[in-house]
Amino acid sequence: MATIHEVLDIERIENDIFRGSTPDSFLQRTFGGQVAAQSLVAAVRTVDSGYVVHSLHGYFIRPGKPEIPTVYLVDRIRDGRSFATRRVTGVQDGKVIFFMSASFHVQDAGPEHQDEMPAVPYPEDLPDPVALEGSMAAWHAREWPDWDFRQIPAASVDKRPGVAAQQQIWIRYRHALPTDPIFHVCVLTYLSDMTLLGSARVPHASGPHTQGASLDHALWFLRPFRADEWLLYDQTSPSAGFGRAFTQGRIFDRAGNLVAAVTQEGLMRYERPPADRR
Known part of the structure; x- marks a missing residue:
């Protein structure tokens, strides 16, 4: 399977127009994290080095085809003294499959606070999913062998009162990555789409089979980090209904x-019966 370097390798084909790579995949649709990460790479390449991306908001419009490269069109919405804004549209076969807005900031000084990290087992005390045949973690290891997932057992999850659905996962890239902080931000964009929707299925694990796909995605980058070091993905799903699930994640x-x-x-x-599918 492709390395994260190959996934994030995009080609500039014209001013503010880029073409993404097509890494091998077992998935029937282009992985949403790949489209979001490649979109962010395209946006970053149009912004001066003094600005750092602090947020992105994206919508998945159509399912992408993994074997077809996605072309990314970047619009330079604003270049201000403190903030810059970019809009990126991902296109396949002449149709929009994804669009995203990304905001960049020069990083000012200000007050600081944050939530405490949940008390959870260390990743070294949890099994490597490669050894867990037949599990969802093992499936993730098959599609993403360069990623190390360590799911915290339900009995060990640091549960908060009144939370409807929750799961916690340690995750890191298995191999050393470049020191460039922007590269790690793009890698985190890729991994942020992994496993998150699964938190909504936790209360319904014994129920009927469901279909799932990302509809929209928003991400805020709060502090420096490295994606090749352990990150705790604390995930919740406050609500589900009408065929949609809302999920949230905090990454420590x-x-x-x-x-x-x-x-x-x-x-x-x-899942709809075959006769009802279009």
């Missing part, structure tokens, strides 16, 4: 720093 580094926050709405509906 090993030292307990809150480095990113994620929200996502995804499709979660009962």
